[in-house]
Amino acid sequence: MTFESPHIRVKDLNVHIGDHHILKNICLDIPDKKITSFIGPSGCGKTTLLKTFNRLLDRDKEVRVSGEVLLDGEDIYGRQVEVTSMRRKMGLLSQRPFPLPMSIYDNIAYGPRIHGTRKKKELNQSVEYHLRATGLWEEVKDRLNSPATSLSIGQQQRLCLARGLAVEPEIILGDEPTSALDPLSTQRIEELFLQLKDKYTIVLVTHILRQARRVSDYIVFIYMGEIVEFGPTEELLLNPKEKLTREYVKGYIS
Amino acid sequence: MVLATTIIVGSLVMILWTITVRGIRSLNWDMVSKVPEGGFYIGKGGGLLNAIIGSVYITMGATLLGLLISIPVVLYINIYARKDSWLATVARFTFDVSFGIPSIVYGAFGFTIMVYFGLRASLLAGIITVTLVIIPILARAMDEVIRRTPGELSDATYSLGATRWETSKVFLRQSLPGIMTAILLSSGRAIGDAASVLFTAGYTDSIPASLGQPAATLPLAIFFQLSSPIQEVQDRAYAAALILTVIVLIISLGSKYFSKKLSKNKI
Numbered sequence A: 001m002t003f004e005s006p007h008i009r010v011k012d013l014n015v016h017i018g019d020h021h022i023l024k025n026i027c028l029d030i031p032d033k034k035i036t037s038f039i040g041p042s043g044c045g046k047t048t049l050l051k052t053f054n055r056l057l058d059r060d061k062e063v064r065v066s067g068e069v070l071l072d073g074e075d076i077y078g079r080q081v082e083v084t085s086m087r088r089k090m091g092l093l094s095q096r097p098f099p100l101p102m103s104i105y106d107n108i109a110y111g112p113r114i115h116g117t118r119k120k121k122e123l124n125q126s127v128e129y130h131l132r133a134t135g136l137w138e139e140v141k142d143r144l145n146s147p148a149t150s151l152s153i154g155q156q157q158r159l160c161l162a163r164g165l166a167v168e169p170e171i172i173l174g175d176e177p178t179s180a181l182d183p184l185s186t187q188r189i190e191e192l193f194l195q196l197k198d199k200y201t202i203v204l205v206t207h208i209l210r211q212a213r214r215v216s217d218y219i220v221f222i223y224m225g226e227i228v229e230f231g232p233t234e235e236l237l238l239n240p241k242e243k244l245t246r247e248y249v250k251g252y253i254s
Numbered sequence B: 001m002v003l004a005t006t007i008i009v010g011s012l013v014m015i016l017w018t019i020t021v022r023g024i025r026s027l028n029w030d031m032v033s034k035v036p037e038g039g040f041y042i043g044k045g046g047g048l049l050n051a052i053i054g055s056v057y058i059t060m061g062a063t064l065l066g067l068l069i070s071i072p073v074v075l076y077i078n079i080y081a082r083k084d085s086w087l088a089t090v091a092r093f094t095f096d097v098s099f100g101i102p103s104i105v106y107g108a109f110g111f112t113i114m115v116y117f118g119l120r121a122s123l124l125a126g127i128i129t130v131t132l133v134i135i136p137i138l139a140r141a142m143d144e145v146i147r148r149t150p151g152e153l154s155d156a157t158y159s160l161g162a163t164r165w166e167t168s169k170v171f172l173r174q175s176l177p178g179i180m181t182a183i184l185l186s187s188g189r190a191i192g193d194a195a196s197v198l199f200t201a202g203y204t205d206s207i208p209a210s211l212g213q214p215a216a217t218l219p220l221a222i223f224f225q226l227s228s229p230i231q232e233v234q235d236r237a238y239a240a241a242l243i244l245t246v247i248v249l250i251i252s253l254g255s256k257y258f259s260k261k262l263s264k265n266k267i
Ligand SMILES: Nc1ncnc2c1ncn2[C@@H]1O[C@H](COP(=O)(O)OP(=O)(O)O)[C@@H](O)[C@H]1O
Pocket: A017, A020, A022, A040, A041, A042, A043, A044, A045, A046, A047, A048, A049
C-alpha cells in the first residue's frame, strides 16, 4: 500500500545485526495523522523496525542499516541530518515505562529544558498542559516534586507519554506500550492514542490483535523480518489476502 | 558454612577487641587533637593529629582526583564509544589488571617518577599515588552500575533529542547510589593503604601546610610506632589503629545512609 504524501516512507530498508539479517527489503508508507500498528510474532523485527525510525539502532557497532527512511521526504540517514533534532520529532514509549531519575515535574520539563526553555513560567505551563493532555494533572498536581518512580506503573507510562509530548513531536512511536500495564491503564493509553491521532502520526507495535483492532487505522503484519501484508485494519483482520496473515490472525483471534 | 562464618565474624571481633583494649589505654583527647611533641616517640606528650589530618587530606584528595579521572572514562566507554568498541575493551582490561597490582608497586612507581622529576616526598605525590591505586576500584564499580542501567533510559533521553552529554548526566543521576558505594570502597582503601604512601607522602610530625610538604598518615603511624621497643609507644599504634577503624566505620555508615536515602527517593 502506498500513500500520496506519507509522513514516513521506508524504502528498501535492510537491517543486519552481526550475521543476522533482521529486516529484509522493507518498503512501507506510514500515513499522516493515523494510527498504524505493527503486528507479528515475537522476534519478527517489530521493535527493530520502530527503532530505525528515529535512529536509536545505529548506536551499536554490530548493526548495519541500509536503505532509506524518509521523514516528510527527507532521508533521516542522510549525511547532513542532525540526529538530535530529528529524534525530537518522534516521541517514544517503551515496553516498560522508564521515568527519568528525577521528580514528576522535572521529567516533563526535561525535554523543554535541554532544548533551551529556561523561563519558569513557560516550563510550568508546559508541564501542566502535557500532564492535562495525558489525564495526569488531577492525580499528581499536589506532588509534582515527588520522584516519578513513586507513581503507579500505569501513571508512569502516561508520564512518559507526557514527557515525550512536551518536546512537541510530530510522531509517536509506541513499542508495546501497554504490555506492562493493567487493563484499566491499558484502556486509558488506548483512549489517549485515539485522542492524539488528530494531531500526531502514531506507530504502535502490539502483540495484542484486539488492541490493534480497537485503535488502529492500518495494520502491518510482519513475519521473520519481512512485511507480509499491509492494509486497513478491518480488511487485514477480516479479509486477509495472504495465507500467512490468515493463519496468524485466526490463531490469535479465535 | 557455619564454621566459615564463625571464623570470619570471630576474627573481626578479635581484631576489634585487640585494638580497642590496647588502644584505649593510650587514647585520650591529646591523641586526636595534638601533633607529636618532643619525645613523643619515647612515650612523652603529644598526639596523632598530624597523621589524622594527613590521612584525611590524602583520602579526600585522591577520591576527588580519582572521580575526576574515572567518571569521564566510564562515561566515555559506556555512552560515547560504540558498544564493544576496542577502546572500551582495552579500558576494562586495564582496570582489571591495575586492580590486581599490589599498592607497593604503585608506591615504587610513584617514587621512581618523583626521583625522575627531582621531587621529594609530599602530600601531592601521596595523593597522586593513592589516586592511581583507587582509580581501578572507582572505575570498575561505576562501570558496573552504569553498564547495568537498562537501555530504556538512553532510549528515553535520546528520543527526547538529548545529546550524549545530556544523556551522560542522566546516567550519573540514575547511578548515584552505586557511585556512592564506589566512593566508599575506594576511600576505605585509600585511607588504609600504607605501602603506596610510604615513599611518596613521607612522614612528618607537623600538619602539611601545602601540597609540596610531606604528610604523615595513620597506617604509617601504626607501622612506625609498632616497631618501637617501648610498650607505651606500641600502645599508641593501637590507638592509631582504633582511630583509623573508627574513621573507616564513619565513612562506611555515612555512605550507607546516603545511598539508602538516595535510593529511597530514587531522585
Ligand atoms: N542487539 C541485538 N543483537 C542481536 N540480535 C538482536 C538484537 N536485537 C534484536 N535482535 C534480533 O532481531 C530480531 C528481531 O527482534 P525485535 O525487533 O526485538 O523483535 P520483536 O520486537 O518483533 O519481538 C530477533 O530475532 C532478535 O533476536
